[in-house]
Amino acid sequence: MKNSAGLLMYRLGPEGPECFLVHPGGPYFRRKDHGVWSIPKGLAEAGEDLLEAAKREFREETGLKPEGPYYPLGSVRQAGGKRVHAWAFAGDWDPGQGIRSNTFELEWPPESGRRQWFPEIDRAAFFGLEEAWRKINPAQRELLTRLEQGLEQQRCTGAWPEPGQEDS
Numbered sequence: 001m002k003n004s005a006g007l008l009m010y011r012l013g014p015e016g017p018e019c020f021l022v023h024p025g026g027p028y029f030r031r032k033d034h035g036v037w038s039i040p041k042g043l044a045e046a047g048e049d050l051l052e053a054a055k056r057e058f059r060e061e062t063g064l065k066p067e068g069p070y071y072p073l074g075s076v077r078q079a080g081g082k083r084v085h086a087w088a089f090a091g092d093w094d095p096g097q098g099i100r101s102n103t104f105e106l107e108w109p110p111e112s113g114r115r116q117w118f119p120e121i122d123r124a125a126f127f128g129l130e131e132a133w134r135k136i137n138p139a140q141r142e143l144l145t146r147l148e149q150g151l152e153q154q155r156c157t158g159a160w161p162e163p164g165q166e167d168s
Contacts, residue, residue, distance in 0.1 A: 002082045005054035006041025007066050008073060008143055009091040010151075011126060017151055018126040019144060020093060021135055022061060025101065025122035027108055037135040039143065040121070041084055050085045061121045063100025064093060071160040073146045078139040086140075088147050099124045 009020035021037040023029065029036050042057035044050055051070060058066045070087040077083050101121040108116045127135055132144055153161045 003044045003050065004041050004078075004082050004084045005044045005050040005057060006039040006084060006086050007054045007058045007070070008039045008086055008088045008147055009058075009066065009093070010088055010147060011090060011092050012151075013126070013128065015128055017148060018128055019132040019136075019147065020091070020124065020126050021132060022099070022121040023123040023125075025119035026104070026106060027118070029122075034134050035136070035138055037127075037132075038137050038140060039084075039086060041086070044085075051087060054085070054087055060102045061099075062093075062124060063098075064091075066091065071150055071154075072162070073143050073150070076139055076142050078137065084140065084143075086143050088150065093124070093126070095125070 011018050011020075020040075022040050023033075023037050040058045040061040041054065042061065044053035054070075055066050058064065066089055068089055070089050073086040073088055075083050075085040099121060101119040103117045103119050105115050105117050108114060108118075129144060129148060133141055136144065150160050153159065
């Protein structure tokens with residue numbers, strides 16, 4: 001099974017928590033919006049510490065340097081079987097500075113023999129929880145729920161909860 005690791009950056013806006021999500025680049029997602037956004041994440045190398053992999057992937061996909069503390073969100077399983085391990089952290093980002101994503105090569109159009117380079121991530125934005133719920137990959141919605149629960153417990157008790165049961 002493939003393990004992926006990612007970070008969910010959040011900030012507290014006037015209407016409540018806002019989540020930083022990224023939109024996949026490339027031609028397949030160009031016209032897709034709801035259900036395709038994600039937390040910045042990627043595959044962990046064999047033996048790599050998952051939190052370190054999450055921080056590396058966040059930097060590679062956005063060009064931003066994440067700074068903790070990091071709060072565990074546990075993991076979720078995506079449709080293809082990949083398990084995504086995630087952590088939340090408070091941060092901010094100025095859309096005016098843009099993002100700097102790594103790239104990938106793809107034959108496009110298919111069977112044309114032409115190879116093109118595309119950014120792994122083509123857009124990023126903060127969304128309130130309700131909008132984030134519509135935008136994010138459905139398998140990652142549980143991470144938004146865990147973020148909301150963690151922030152509420154932190155507000156009430158001063159402590160972030162330990163991650164709950166992982167999805168199977």
